[in-house]
Amino acid sequence: MIINHPLLGPRDAQEFVYFGDAALIARPDGLSEGAEATFHDYLYLRDNPAGDHRELWYHEQGDRSWLVVTRNTLTHDITAVELARDVARHMGRGR
């Protein structure tokens, strides 16, 4: 499998490590009201789509950037690759 890195171009998937659902970027605030319930959901609940899935990959044997890869779980087609830090900034995160 080839992952088209937004900075480095097409790279072998062997250089990457799979981490999981991209929803993990949105870590809830542990000090907020009802944090226990939101952390339960954050830790244990995942969608399991048959189709497009946004997931985190880590370019461990490369530039060590985190990527958000949109992969079709039925065909393994990769339709979009973004830097996770860009995705986080679009979600309003400062870093």
Add this chain to the structure above:
Amino acid sequence: MPEHRLKPLTPLGHAAPETVTIGPLTITEVVTTALASLASRRGRAADVAAVAAAQGIPLPGPGRVAAGPTYTAFWLGPDQWMVEAPFASHEDIAAILRPAFADAASITEQTDAWARFDLAAADLPALFERLCGFDLRASPTDAATRTVIEHLGCYLVRRTDTALTIYGPRSSAQSLHHTLTTAARSVY
């Protein structure tokens, strides 16, 4: 000061660096480079660029290497570079760079973490398509990247069409050298 009688050894464990020639390929162990990593602190990219320009340190874009008169740098990751300088004049490279960048960047001494092998041959891609997943044939002549060679995270830095440098973990220098020579014997 006590007198030290310690003998410096090269990454391959000898008194002098080793050169191997296999057909048209030369593999040279290089010990004359000082290394430091340069990482811009958050929000300080513009300051780092200004200081680097004043110091004559090139800061190439993703996946590239650029050479200056004293310093050569290659890209490691977003806002991070590895800086090379001659060991003879810049043995303490981190201490030389740190005052210039002050609190705009984090600088880490890297010299003895890496073993450097310079490879020169007319057809290097033929060797590297056996060694790693990085497509050397399709890459530009100023490409520099990290990739896996024999399960080791290595930096691959192109110098010219026919010459490149591999930086591998120094503690695995002999394994890396063995891999390079074994692959070279099957190619050339």
